[in-house]
Amino acid sequence: MDNTHRLKTGALLVITAAVLCACGVGQLRAGSADYPDGKGMRSLPARPAAQQLDWMEQRFSDANGNEYAVNFSEAVLSLDIVRPDSHEKKLDSLLTTLYPDMRSAARAAQGSGTDLLPSVDMIDVYQKYTDDRVLAALELEVSRGDIVYPGGKQQWLVELYAALPAGEDPDAMRARAFVATACNLGGGSLQLDPKLAALSNRMKQQFERDRIASSVIGFYSQSDSLSAIFRRDRFLQGVAGAGRPGWFDAADDAGQLALMQQIDNALSGSMALRDAYNDFNALQAIVTNPAAPGDLNDLASPGPAGIAVFPHSRSLEEQLFTGAPPGTEPMELLKDALLSGEVDLQPQPDSGWYGHQQYALETLLLPERADEFAKLDIKPAYLSRLETAFESTISQRRETQSKNLAAGELASAPMMQDVPVLRLEPAPTVYLRTARAYRFLHGRLSELPAAEAGNEQLDWLLAEVSAAARRYMALHLLSCADIGLAPGCNALELEAIDGLATDSITADELELSMLAGDPRFSTGQQLAIAALANEAQDWLEFASANDQQHAAFMSYDPRVCVPAAQFSGQALNWGVIGVRLLLLETEFSTLPQVVGGDLQYQQMVDSRYGQPQRMLLPVYEYASFNTAEPITREQFRQWCDQSRSKEEFMLVAQAYGGVVGKSWLEQWGMWIIILICVGLFRDKLFPGIFGPKKDEPGEGDTPSGDAPPAG
Incomplete structure (x- = not known):
């Protein structure tokens, strides 16, 4: 075999191996260096002598039938983790492979020549499976069944809402909104008047802003019913009177506790509701642990931990x-x-x-x-x-x-807020102009006669456009805050935005917005800026987490193309063929400065912001290409589905020859590959058909001096 043939064969093998690796052949491997070695482990105290017990024996018989006894009471068993011997390659491979579950590991152990010993972890899987099923069934029964109250906690909330006083008293309204929000989070459908609905919506937004509290975790995410229970009960765990903002739409602890007092007064008017309330808390104390903060029965003398309607349970971790x-x-x-x-x-x-x-x-x-x-x-x-x-x-x-259970809150680092330098790509002008474009469309649609007549579909369109304008304005303000830029919007644009939760903005939040000192805006407008920036940050967090409820757009297919021009009967298309990631590095070329020039604080600022940051940036991948005629979105996306890069897309587009349909590559590509392989390996597959082998002389040829001997 000559060098050229060897190179061709070697290249084909390398390509094959690369393809197999790219396709992810095999399972994830932990690495042979990941065996526990015990380095750095603490020393155990001296082991006491085992107690000698005469009765701790087992009787055996020998080959001749003679019985004897063995005492195990003073025996000591050594336990260690070791590496396989160097010749045990198969065992080493088993130990360095990561499996998805216990079943897969046990299956892999079969035929290894080594028995499987059920472990603490293996048995714990059964416990976990049992615990989750038991607690899930209990949660569903408590929520809807009769184990504590007829109709469950959901019905209890409905009746509690009915027992709360009506009217315009602010504390009573917030109490009704709080209970209604909890009930509806749990799957209820309480109908609220517009003012109460707006209040409830603000509370829900404040709750959802706390991602630690509101994000559904554990087995609760496995069904809609369990997810609703989780969110409802976490909402009811909101702590009042502990110096935290919470989700009560109240400015201070006094307002939060006043809301709690309204609920407690309603319970006092019904022995059945009060008894059920105590029973719900008692059951949670049994299932988990007793309450950490106080409950409504402690309102007369609330402690520093505060009060909750249904407090979370205490834990050593917290x-x-x-x-x-x-x-x-x-x-x-x-x-x-x-x-x-x-x-x-x-x-x-x-x-x-x-x-x-x-x-x-x-x-x-x-x-x-x-x-x-x-x-x-x-x-x-x-x-x-x-x-x-x-x-x-x-x-x-x-x-x-x-x-x-609540997560313990680590103390904040003094003097500085550890926040990312950028919360979105800095393009404030783009966001502001987009907001104004939506506002323009809204203004024009509002002038249509159908808008005054109350057209339902148009009302929906106006609402959607208004929401988009608001969102882009919020993104503009957040981007300005990120880079320390004065907002480009004016006071009238801020005043046109309705329903902002400015009452819940604290002084700290206003200060952290970095936009509070703009003298062009009144205090109310500064609060609006802070509220909008909060909205933008919350929305971005939902999007980054790919939250299906709040960021459904994340799953929307962005791959579209449009003819931009035509030439000689062909369409010249602009297309977004997909999304790719770029590595973005950010760094201050001039660092933020501490007012007053305090060296100690400046060093802290330099340390925090003086290092470059790298982030992945998801971007559209663009391509321009020609077709014999305009193509549909579905056809275009079929081309995209066949491509793993822009280069591959261009090959696919060219392979179609500008004709929509099946390309020559699709029709003949496999046959071409087969013919190439036959050409590379023809001497092995068909010896003698294509003449003598390259390394053997033909008839009448004189062997060279370095030819291998015949045979």
Whole structure:
């Protein structure tokens, strides 16, 4: 075989291997260096001597039928994690492959020559499966069934809403809006008058702004009913009177507590509602743990933790993590506190199911507290494995109880807010001009006679256009705040925007907007700017998280093309063939300066903002191309589906020859590949047909001096 043939064959093999790799052949591998080695693990205390027990014996018989007994009471079992021997390649491969579930791992172990030992983790899968199903069934029954109250918590909320006083009293209105919002989040359909509906909508927006509280997690995301329960109960866990904004649409703690007082007064007017309220809280204390903040029964003397209608349950994690310094790793903090003896997992007399579940896991982290410690010689690598098991299983328990547990709030870093430099790509003028374009369209549509006649479809169009104008104005303001630019809008444009939640804007939020000092705007207009910037940030967060409810546009197909011109009977098209990512790096060429020139604070600013930041930027991929005639969106997208890059798209477009239909590449491409392969391997596939092999002389030829010997 000559060098040219070798090169062709080698190139084909390399291409084949590259294609297989690109297609993702095989599973994710953890890497052979990921075995636990126990380095850095703590030293266990001296193991006590095992107690000798005469009765701890087992009887056996030998080949001749003679019986004998073995005592196991003083035996000690060594536990370690080791690496396979160098010749055990298959076993090493099994240990370095990442599997999707326990079933896959067990299946892979079959035929390996090594038995499978069910682990703590493997058994924990069953516990997790059971816990989730039990708690899900309980949640559904509490919400809609008769386990606590006829019709469940949903019906209880309906009757509580009816018991609240009507009228224009602000506290009473906010109480009605609060209860109605909770009921409707839970799947209810309370009908509210416009003023109350607007109030309820603001509360819902304030709640959804808190992504930690409102994002559905755990098994609750598996059905709409469970998701509704999660959001409803998390809303009702809102804490009043603890110096937090909450979602009460109240300016201060006094306003929040006044809302709570209205609800408590309504409960006092009905023994059935009050008894059911106490029963709901009692059941949660059993299932999870007793309440962390106070409930409505504590309104007479609220503590610093505040008051909630249905408080979240206390947990050791919240106790430890709240107030911890920035940068703290919560799991490490929990483990350190348990190892040092600062806290323990011993259940209290009033602990609930969650407290007892946590206690069951204690000896994974602290094996010396286990009764079996004297019987086990635990090596460092195995101790590391146990610690990992503790981290995993305690996370599983918390995930099951996620609705009723609050995340501890780490203390904020002093002097500075750790916020990203950019929250969106800086293009304030683009956003402002787009907003004004929508406002122009709205103004013109509003002048149509059908608008005055109350045309339903036109009303919907006006609402959509108005919402788009508002959103782009908000993006403009947020982008201005990002880069420290004065807003390009005027006071009249701000006044034209209705329904802003300015009452809930705190002084801190107004200051952080960086736009509050603009002397062109009144205090009310400055609040409007802050509220709009908040709206923009919330919307961007929903979009980044690909939230289907609030950012359905993220799944909308952007691939479109349009004829821009024609030449010699052909269409010249502009097209967006897809979306790609770019790596964006941002850096201040001139750093922000501290007013007054304080060196210490300037160093903090320099440290925070002096480093370049890199971000991925999703952008459209554009292409221009010719076709024999204009093509439909569906046809264009079929071309895009066949392409993994702009270069491939251009090849596909050229392959169609400007004719819509099946290309010659589609018709003959496979045959071409087959013929190429036959040409490369013809001597192997059809020896003798195409003449002598390249490395053997033909008849009558004289062998060269370096030819291999015949045979």
